[in-house]
Amino acid sequence: MAVRFSLLRACLLALLAWPLFAFAQGKAAAVLPADRVVAVVNSEAITALELRGRVETTVRQLQRQGTPLPPRDVLERQVLERLIVERAQLQLAAESSLRVDDASLERAIGRIAESNKLSMPAFRDVLAKDGIGWDLFRQGIRNEMLMARLREREVDSRVVVTDAEVDNFLANNPDALSSEEFNLAHILLRAPEGATSDQIAKLRAKADEILVKIRAGEDFSRLAAFYSDAPDGTQGGLLGWRSPNRLPGLFTDALRTLRPGEVTPVLRSAAGLHILKLLDRRGGMQEGAERVQQTHARHILIKTSEVVSDAEAERRLATLRERLTTGGADFAELAKIHSADLSAAKGGDLGWLNPGDTVPEFERAMDALKPGEISKPIQSPFGWHLVQVLERRSQDVSSDRRRNAARAALRERKADEAYDDWLRQLRDRTYVEYRLDQP
Secondary structure: OOHHHHHHHHHHHHHHOOOOHHHHHHOOOOOOOOOOEEEEHHHHHEEEHHHHHHEEEEEEEHHHHHOOOOOOHHHHHHHHHHHHHHHHHHHHHHHOOOOHHHHHHHHHHHHHHHHHOOOHHHHHHHHHOOOOOHHHHHHHHHHHHHHHHHHHHHHHOOOOOOHHHHHHHHHOOOOOOOOOEEEEEEEEEEOOOOOHHHHHHHHHHHHHHHHHHHOOOHHHHHHHHHOOOOOHHHHHOEEEHHHEHHHHHHHHHHHHOOOOOOEOOOOEEEEEEEEEEEEEOOOOOOOOOOOOEEEEEEEEEEEEOOEEEEEEHHHHHHHHHHHHHHHHOOOHHHHHHHHOOOOHHOOOOEEEEEEOOOHHHHHHHHHHOOOOOEEEOOOOEEEEEEEEEEEEEEEOOOOHHHHHHHHHHHHHHHHHHHHHHHHHHHHOOOEEEOOOOOO
């Protein structure tokens, strides 16, 4: 059973992105008579109409943030590169038969509206007032969900954190449970896969030039929008609040001595060269014992796929639940046969779970059960579940919590680094023909 950080990976863009509207352009339709092709990604075209719509959306974002706009031609190239990377991901998702069915899409849109305290009609009105067509919005959300599922499959599911890594992390990070957070902005100059020394030298010269401009008083967010190769570049490089555990050690070491408003020197990582600006910091240490209510639970998971729809997964679990509640079937035996989770070998046993260890949908259903009860089929980002609570207890989890926090932090950090590397490799092997400068 995946922990909460995986939900963030799988659903963050789909559930929180609508105020940004950047995704809402979706995939362009056929080239219009008054339109032209600005890039070809493998065999698919990106049109000037699509690029123009995304640029206008990005301009609105930057204006809402109060970020000075870079020159139009620079912004167009930055946005075009982001569209290219998105298109490459969507093509790979299609090639591997990943899909998002209409029922899942509607649930995601419903959660977006609910999180913004809007009814669906009011939500559609807000989109319309911002010039966002409903069909384009739905396609944008579907695309974000596809890319999130692709990342989960290609990157996150392959990340492994060993006990030795956890031990080493705790030994070298005595503030692993610190509640301190950094509010950051970021400029990335991405290095290509297998970059030569000459390429790195050119990037270094460019980074040094940017750093000189920052220290001379030029606006960091404008320079990020102008130069950064990171997806957040078109948002002024804003990363938002991050705990030290969610940042590479390279970053946290450089940030510890900074005061708000200061910038790091140029930092080198496998992804390229970085410049960070510390906007603010908050929080402090958390100490002392902590007692929480733990739940011992087990589950049966059925994952959806191109051949197993949401309706079919729900139906299968309803049948299994009927066998368990009225037919006297053994939960552990059914889990071994039917569950698609790694816990299947243990009869679906998830062990003792702390609050926050599972995704919200799973935790809400689990918390509503009494010991011995079996839930109705519930859906999470990982598929459909039957959940049974075995017992509950109050436990001092200071040590366990510390190790779990360390493991989650390491997993998230490794997943972020692996995803950046995977995206770079995907981009490098994607055929791209630029036509932006052609009449």
